[in-house]
Amino acid sequence: MALSFPPRQLYYGGQVQPASSGKTFQTLNPATATPLADIQIASTSDIDAAIGAAEKAFPSWSQTPPIARARILQKAANLLRERNDEIARVETLDSGKAYTETSTVDVVTGADVLEYYANFIGGGGLNGETTQLREDAWVYTKKAPLGVCAGIGAWNYPIQIALWKSAACLAAGNTMVYKPSEFTPLHGLTLAEVYTEAGLPAGVFNVINGAGDVGAHLTSHPTIAKVSFTGQVATGMKVAGSASGNMKYVTMELGGKSPLIVCPDADLESAVDGAMMANFYSTGQVCTNGTRVFVPRSMKAVFEKRLLEKIPFVRAGPLFDEQTNFGPLSSAVHHEKVISYIRNGIEKDRATLLCGGPEKPNVPQDLQAGYWVKPTIFTDCTDSMSIVKEEIFGPVMSVLYYDTVEEAVQRANTTELGLAAGVFTKDLNQAHRVIDQLQAGITWINTWGESPAEMAVGGWKKSGLGVENGRRGIEAWLQNKSTLVDMSGAVATVFAKL
Numbered sequence: 166m167a168l169s170f171p172p173r174q175l176y177y178g179g180q181v182q183p184a185s186s187g188k189t190f191q192t193l194n195p196a197t198a199t200p201l202a203d204i205q206i207a208s209t210s211d212i213d214a215a216i217g218a219a220e221k222a223f224p225s226w227s228q229t230p231p232i233a234r235a236r237i238l239q240k241a242a243n244l245l246r247e248r249n250d251e252i253a254r255v256e257t258l259d260s261g262k263a264y265t266e267t268s269t270v271d272v273v274t275g276a277d278v279l280e281y282y283a284n285f286i287g288g289g290g291l292n293g294e295t296t297q298l299r300e301d302a303w304v305y306t307k308k309a310p311l312g313v314c315a316g317i318g319a320w321n322y323p324i325q326i327a328l329w330k331s332a333a334c335l336a337a338g339n340t341m342v343y344k345p346s347e348f349t350p351l352h353g354l355t356l357a358e359v360y361t362e363a364g365l366p367a368g369v370f371n372v373i374n375g376a377g378d379v380g381a382h383l384t385s386h387p388t389i390a391k392v393s394f395t396g397q398v399a400t401g402m403k404v405a406g407s408a409s410g411n412m413k414y415v416t417m418e419l420g421g422k423s424p425l426i427v428c429p430d431a432d433l434e435s436a437v438d439g440a441m442m443a444n445f446y447s448t449g450q451v452c453t454n455g456t457r458v459f460v461p462r463s464m465k466a467v468f469e470k471r472l473l474e475k476i477p478f479v480r481a482g483p484l485f486d487e488q489t490n491f492g493p494l495s496s497a498v499h500h501e502k503v504i505s506y507i508r509n510g511i512e513k514d515r516a517t518l519l520c521g522g523p524e525k526p527n528v529p530q531d532l533q534a535g536y537w538v539k540p541t542i543f544t545d546c547t548d549s550m551s552i553v554k555e556e557i558f559g560p561v562m563s564v565l566y567y568d569t570v571e572e573a574v575q576r577a578n579t580t581e582l583g584l585a586a587g588v589f590t591k592d593l594n595q596a597h598r599v600i601d602q603l604q605a606g607i608t609w610i611n612t613w614g615e616s617p618a619e620m621a622v623g624g625w626k627k628s629g630l631g632v633e634n635g636r637r638g639i640e641a642w643l644q645n646k647s648t649l650v651d652m653s654g655a656v657a658t659v660f661a662k663l
């Protein structure tokens with residue numbers, strides 16, 4: 166059977182390059198479980214060659230004035246916006262996300278970050294500081310790039326993750342070798358070609374393909390100065406351990422099990438909408454999902470009623486249909502994992518199944534082989550249930566009832582993870598008090614999920630290290646150099662003649 170896309174090769178040194186391994190894997194359309202393209206796997210010598218190309222490009226790119234780098238990045242942002250629909254179409258096929266989502270969020274929020282950092286460095290954001298010490302002495306600082314960096318992507322926001330990493334990395338003057346997830350690799354080459362068309366010099370952004378072994382060779386390579394990783398906690402701990410042991414810089418964007426606290430005075434409609442978005446957007450495959458929904462016991466009946474009334478608005482169906490807002494899960498293996506959590510919730514945890522369950526939802530005949538799942542809500546959950554403790558990364562909401570807000574906050578923090586958290590309340594003081602007590606790096610008040618370029622995002626505890634985006638995001642791609650200048654004409658020495 167002819168595949169929808171031609172075979173994908175690697176990209177380094179400013180051009181498409183065939184992989185020397187002779188091995189390929191296939192990427193599938195999760196809505197139908199049909200193969201889309203053969204992807205060539207990078208051999209260790211291909212990975213070394215991509216790193217070599219990035220190393221060769223570094224001296225010139227790092228010395229390119231920020232304003233000139235900014236122009237190229239801004240042009241790349243413009244090209245991405247012009248091609249938004251075409252790129253979003255490929256993202257939908259590769260990831261299974263509804264086109265209503267990829268065409269309005271994935272490319273847009275990636276291009277926004279490119280534009281943000283183009284403006285930031287063009288406007289002097291990489292300038293250092295000067296401190297006058299004495300009349301004839303001062304200290305100045307410079308922000309220097311790190312060198313050749315590795316970017317490793319997860320499968321849930323393919324091109325957005327590639328852009329959130331490469332935008333700040335390249336703006337800071339580094340070069341990058343990027344490895345997309347093996348489940349959603351199609352965007353990699355497209356992004357490399359967009360950068361080249363925008364004027365990015367050869368070797369500044371390079372793409373290799375493969376699974377964990379390719380990622381491991383890349384991230385442990387001695388030339389790599391920094392590893393920016395998005396993925397599961399268990400993988401992140403392995404990668405961070407090996408990278409930081411070799412004094413590489415790391416940014417780790419990992420998983421979560423985030424709490425959403427509905428206070429007794431919250432606007433019911435907003436709180437229910439927030440909980441729905443925090444669990445079912447992107448079929449629940451969002452790292453910041455608010456999967457532990459804490460609700461006052463007194464609101465149990467109204468909250469559950471309103472959730473059930475909203476569930477029919479979750480519409481699975483053909484991914485390019487403008488009514489569809491809920492796609493399949495991204496792969497067979499992930500589908501298996503999510504379904505087994507739902508079964509566990511019913512059979513072992515014995516939570517109350519409010520709606521959903523492990524059976525396949527109703528989808529048209531031609532989609533039935535895909536990895537579809539029903540939006541699922543468990544209520545009467547307790548803190549010790551596996552569905553409440555572990556990241557499922559699918560459309561599975563756990564509702565937990567509480568008696569006092571203090572109790573909800575304390576229970577919300579009883580987790581090793583700390584990616585996101587949020588509160589719904591009309592009381593301004595309560596909103597800030599609760600947010601202040603929640604142990605998470607990304608928090609929302611009376612909303613859920615928005616992550617604009619200006620907002621630095623990253624997890625606390627085992628959810629990660631460092632942040633992406635915002636002014637703080639670029640600092641993670643820079644190292645400081647402090648210089649003390651003395652114009653007194655005499656070195657203060659203790660080795661003078663008595």
Ligand code: NAD
Pocket residue numbers: 317318319320321322344345346347375376377378379380381382384395396397398400401403404417418419420421451452453556558584624628629
């Ligand atoms: P994963 O850890 O299985 O894989 C992530 C990437 O790591 C893939 O590209 C994979 O090939 C690579 N990899 C695997 N083993 C490796 C190794 N030893 N060395 C180097 N690279 C290796 O994660 P996933 O299933 O693709 O992604 C889902 C996870 O990502 C969820 O836990 C989700 O919460 C998290 N996530 C976090 C954020 C965030 O910003 N915090 C954003 C998106 C997704």
